[in-house]
Amino acid sequence: MKRWAILTVFLYAVALMLLTVPVILVAFGNWGSSHTAISFQKALSCYTDWGYWIWLAILLAGQALLLLLPINLSERRLPARRPLKIPVIVTAFFLTNLFIAGIVSMALAIKLDGVFAVFKLFSLSPAYLPESNKDFASGEFWGAMLTLLCFWIIWGVIFRSFAKADAPEVLLQRLTRWLLRGSILELIIAVPSHVIVRRRDDCCAPAGTFWGIATGISVMLLCFGPGVYFLFVKRMRQLQPKKNSDAGKSNY
Secondary structure (H helix, E strand, O other): OHHHHHHHHHHHHHHHHHHHHHHHHHHOOOOOOHHHOOOHHHHHHHHHOHHHHHHHHHHHHHHHHHOHHHHHHHOOOOOOHHHHHHHHHHHHHHHHHHHHHHHHHHHHHOOOHHHHHHHHHHOOOHHHOOHHHHHHHOOHHHHHHHHHHHHHHHHHHHHHHHHHHOOHHHHHHHHHHHHHHHHHHHHHHHHHHHHHHHHOOOOOHHHHHHHHHHHHHHHHHHHHHHHHHHHHHHHHHHHHHHHHHHHHHHOO
16 A cells, blocks of 8 residues: 555656646746746756755655555554544645745735735844854744744644544545645635736746745645545555456466
């Protein structure tokens, strides 16, 4: 069963890597402002960016953790309540990313240029850091991380009640349904917002709305992981009786 889970994660990684460049080219084509247009060579350079591989690793880790519950179900093991918390935590994390990306995309579309400056209000104090790192720490990064953590906890508390009340199969369906609906809703916000800011000739706003598009697509594909895994398991179980019957016939 674990080999099928590894194959599912591998297919998810391949799908993300193959879609990266086409999505970048579509999002930053020549249909918008010229100074934000990106060439094919520039799009390919994303594979040399360490941030891209960190985000890919986070997505693959989330997909692998979401498959822990389907593995237990396919092996007909009744999972304890503690393992059920893992998909809840993972789902809360990705829903938080969808929520923040949707809010930021909407704010950029209505031309709230100071939306990123809001994160500075929650940034950590850089007093303990070297002088060279103060500008980085006092910027929006740490504020965004703190905001992510706050909403992550909120979504985790919401889904914690589901883990207590639902059966494992029902919980898995509910979590994937929330992720799929959340990603679709976030894309409905992010895609028009990206079109608006690109045609408005904004400088930095298209990067924020593109992040919303990338997040929505990534999480949407993530939702299909458990379904693909169960298809593999179902096919394997269909072939297993056939092998056993063929072996039984050869004994006579």
